[in-house]
Amino acid sequence: MIKALFKKEFIDTIRDKRSVVAALFGALFTPLLFAVMMTFNIEKARSVDDVYIEINNADMAPQIVELLDRESIFHAELPSTGKKFELNGETHTHSKISLTFSDDFESQLSSGLPANILINADYSDQERSSQIRRVKRVLENYEGAVLNMRLVARGISPLVIDVVDLEEQDTSTPGSKSAIILGMLGVFILFSVFVSSTNVAIDCSAGERERNSLELLLMQPVSTFDVVASKTINTGLFGLFAGTLSIALTAVVIPFIPLHKIGMAFNFDLEVAVKMWFIILPLAFFAAAFQLVTTFHAKSFKEAQTYIQYSIMLPLIVPMALEFSKYKHAALDYLPIVAQQQAISKLIRGELTDFTPVIGGMIVTMLFSYGLVLFTSKSLKSEKVVLGL
Known part of the structure; x- marks a missing residue:
């Protein structure tokens, strides 16, 4: 049943040109913005x-x-x-x-x-x-x-x-130095995943409610869990599609960033790209599940648009909050968003040798996604949520 519902959701989504354009825009805009920012900052630092x-x-x-x-x-x-x-x-x-x-x-x-x-x-x-x-x-x-x-x-x-004769030996490599500047790269890629699925999430929840098709869908002999699961998979695939394009375009634009001018280097090869793709894979469905929770509980299409703006800020707010709070705990490496951001950061620095937190973070993220889907499916049994009362 989920397969049939997913096919229906996917066909409805690709018919909506705005959703497709939004996914492409989120995927293409963030790497280009990153490349422009880095090039500008490097040139400014040298001048x-x-x-x-x-x-x-x-x-x-x-x-x-x-x-x-x-x-x-x-x-x-x-x-x-x-x-x-x-x-x-x-x-x-x-x-x-x-x-x-x-x-x-x-x-x-x-x-x-x-x-x-x-x-x-x-x-x-x-x-x-x-x-x-x-x-x-x-x-x-x-x-x-x-x-x-x-x-x-x-x-x-x-x-x-001269009281002491201080000698300094810099053991950093060009690759590790580049991690300082490329530290925001992971955040930009995670951001593209969240941004590109917003239109799909709004359209298949609050949008269907306003078109009076959501109530008709729930009247069919299907469980609410299957309905929400199919919508989550469809929305998550658009986020994953955007993340994939973002990674591919990043691999294209990285060579054009003049890192060599400041003694830095970063080899964004196929192995790095594939590892990064697997890291963002569970996060795409977590983003979809989280956004659907937000949009389904909004009372109108406009209200859903307002609320979802805050959800796309999560990849920026969560890492910044942890950075400013200086809070450190081993459990943080397994939480959604934090796990992916930390893994990508280590991957860029060339320090990703222990894959236990990565795999653990993927499992925990999928469990969170399942919990959000379960919560939304139970919420759709309420008339207040279905009718937006």
Whole structure:
């Protein structure tokens, strides 16, 4: 009976062009968005933007001004209003940072006394904090150079101020480094699975109710469990289809992301793609079952559209909540969404050697899906749910 009901649901779904387009959009959009974001962030990380600050009494410290210029930190008068100002016929943005050397800066420096420098800026501005750090780094480097010269002038080796000789050895590989940037890849793929099944879930639940076909279907000599199970399988297959396309397109776009520019690499081969597909397989049906619970308990089609927006945020909210809470427990590796996100993350880092949590997570996810289907099927025995009262 489930087979016949599934065939009916599948034919109804593919007739609805919106559901098919939504599935394709969710599958194609997320990998492309990921590739664009990563490429943009890599290019931005490699580029050094010019910073314009106001330098007062610059003639007191010409060497520092020269060092600032080398670091693309240039002098510009503070604009009277806003941050924009004209320079050589071009419009630039002022950092609103002011650097002032004291009137006796040169004489104090020559006397071996501390020379005063004032940095005036809004430290609460997050965008400006990186620019402030760039300015302070130049000043600290200059201070260290002057200190070394003073020690040498007094016949003292600069090594006396080095308490320890710290050596760092980076054991990370290009593949493990790439996991830092590609950490969101798994979330994007899970997100595509949830997004692409939303239209199908709404249409076969709240949509059928508004078309008065749900009540007619439940009047047939079939169990409510078979009805919900067929709808879950159909909805889950669309999510799985989207996830498959998303993985395939990710394999295509990964080589175009310039990871090599920052010393990183990631080989998205067929083995990785197949493992990732098996990881998302149970989650597609969990997403379908969860969305059907949401849409069946909505009183109208519009209400179902509103509620389901929150369900597609689960792949983003759950990992973020665990990351911010810093809560760690072995049981989390077996929970739906978390299990898949953790497994994909380890797969990207090349650390997926123990498949016990993966298999356990797949089993638990399917059990959760079965429980949701059972709950929805029992709910459909109530007139309030069927009629949306």
